[in-house]
Amino acid sequence: MPSLGKDLAAIRNKKGLSIADVQQITKVPQHTLRSIEDDSIFTQIDQNTTYIRSYVRSYAKAVDVSEDNIVRALNQVEAGNYDGSLGITTEASEETPEQEAKNTDKGDSTDRDDMVHDHSPEFQEKKNKKKTSPAPKASSSSTSSTLSSIDWVDVGLKANPAQRRSRVWSGLLIIVLIVAILAAIFLLYNYYNSNSSNEPPARERSAAIQPETPSDSLRESLITSENEPATADTMPVEQGTLGDTLAISIYAANGKLEPIRIYTDILGKQNPYWVPQGDTIRFNFVNTVRIRAVNQYNRLQLLFNGHVIQNYYQQYYNAETGMVELDRSVFENNPQWRTPAADTNS
Numbered sequence: 001m002p003s004l005g006k007d008l009a010a011i012r013n014k015k016g017l018s019i020a021d022v023q024q025i026t027k028v029p030q031h032t033l034r035s036i037e038d039d040s041i042f043t044q045i046d047q048n049t050t051y052i053r054s055y056v057r058s059y060a061k062a063v064d065v066s067e068d069n070i071v072r073a074l075n076q077v078e079a080g081n082y083d084g085s086l087g088i089t090t091e092a093s094e095e096t097p098e099q100e101a102k103n104t105d106k107g108d109s110t111d112r113d114d115m116v117h118d119h120s121p122e123f124q125e126k127k128n129k130k131k132t133s134p135a136p137k138a139s140s141s142s143t144s145s146t147l148s149s150i151d152w153v154d155v156g157l158k159a160n161p162a163q164r165r166s167r168v169w170s171g172l173l174i175i176v177l178i179v180a181i182l183a184a185i186f187l188l189y190n191y192y193n194s195n196s197s198n199e200p201p202a203r204e205r206s207a208a209i210q211p212e213t214p215s216d217s218l219r220e221s222l223i224t225s226e227n228e229p230a231t232a233d234t235m236p237v238e239q240g241t242l243g244d245t246l247a248i249s250i251y252a253a254n255g256k257l258e259p260i261r262i263y264t265d266i267l268g269k270q271n272p273y274w275v276p277q278g279d280t281i282r283f284n285f286v287n288t289v290r291i292r293a294v295n296q297y298n299r300l301q302l303l304f305n306g307h308v309i310q311n312y313y314q315q316y317y318n319a320e321t322g323m324v325e326l327d328r329s330v331f332e333n334n335p336q337w338r339t340p341a342a343d344t345n346s
Contacts, residue, residue, distance in 0.1 A: 002084030004056075004077050005039040010087060011063045012037075026058040033059060042077055049078070242332055248289050249303040251280045257300055260293040263323075275300075291324040304331055306341030 012022060023030045035041040036059055045052050053074055060070035069086055076082040250260070252275040259272035264285035270292070275281055280303075283289060293300060297317075302309040302324075309326075316324050331337040 002082050002087075003039055004042070004073050004082055004086060005037040007073075007084065007087035008056075008059060008063065008065070009037040011065060015063050017063060022059060022062045025062040026055075028055050028058055045078055242328070242338060245284050245286060246304070246328065246331065247282050247284050248326065249280050249282045250275065250291070251301045251303060252277045252299060253301045255296075255299040257293065257296055260291060260296060260300070262292075263290040264288065287328045289326050290321070291326075292322060293324075294322070297324070302326075305337050305339070307337060 012019075019030050019033050022028075022033055026033075032041065032055055036056055041052055041055070056074060057067070057070055061067070065086065073082060073086040076085070245266075250257075250262075254277070256277050257273070257275040259274045261270050261272050262283055263270040264283050265288045266284050266286060270290075273281060291302075297313045302312045312324055312326075316326055316330070318325050
């Protein structure tokens with residue numbers, strides 16, 4: 001059965017070219033060139049006609065097959081009736097009508113030359129002309145350089161706009177993904193950078209955060225008083241006054257706090273704090289203080305003016321914000337907060 005690929009391979013071998021030579025000229029991958037020679041590429045000619053025709057025409061041009069002959073052969077392959085004409089007419093197809101006429105004249109002159117005697121002047125003159133005027137050999141360097149400068153793969157892509165658009169969209173999608181990843185890294189870095197700084201030393205804390213060491217009696221009362229409800233008989237009745245700036249203390253009674261986040265209207269933003277067990281931190285505020293201690297509320301106690309704030313989680317926890325929220329009105333409306341708690345050690 002006639003085979004266009006085998007015919008092209010035979011022409012290549014006759015030209016003394018290797019697959020690597022054809023690849024160098026056409027820039028078509030070697031596996032594609034081999035698929036042309038074994039005809040496997042033509043099994044997909046219905047789906048990828050433009051690419052296949054471009055590759056085969058590039059191959060044919062590299063081995064000096066004329067454009068008309070390869071186009072006719074490809075049309076036959078597509079129609080399923082390739083008759084092997086490329087292999088039969090390859091040598092003759094390279095001749096133009098003018099060359100054929102010259103060859104005819106040459107044949108006639110050869111016949112006439114047979115009639116000329118070896119010692120005749122005509123024979124000697126023709127012999128001298130053959131010796132002094134050898135036919136110039138056609139240089140294929142210019143043709144090879146021209147073919148090698150053409151990127152035939154790119155030509156195939158330009159012939160198929162759909163695949164080119166697909167590559168453009170793929171490139172844009174990759175760029176968008178890279179930008180999104182960089183933005184996520186930047187946000188995560190800022191988040192952890194703002195939340196991972198350790199608590200500053202006591203001497204460097206601002207006036208709004210002051211460490212305290214509770215007395216032994218206060219430590220004992222903080223641990224035991226949470227289960228003892230306050231009664232009217234034990235509430236102080238002294239009428240003191242609240243200053244412009246208030247302070248609330250956070251005592252790590254039952255374990256290390258790591259971390260809790262505090263907002264006051266003096267600090268102006270929510271900051272994280274790591275509090276070792278047994279330590280107390282005091283925060284100044286004017287009207288509002290908010291405390292976020294996820295899964296750690298049972299470890300800490302809140303104090304105002306030395307008094308333990310009983311059941312603060314049940315009374316002041318805001319489920320919408322996830323924070324314990326206290327304001328000045330909590331302490332102004334109850335006289336027990338106006339007088340400092342007595343220090344039993346003094």
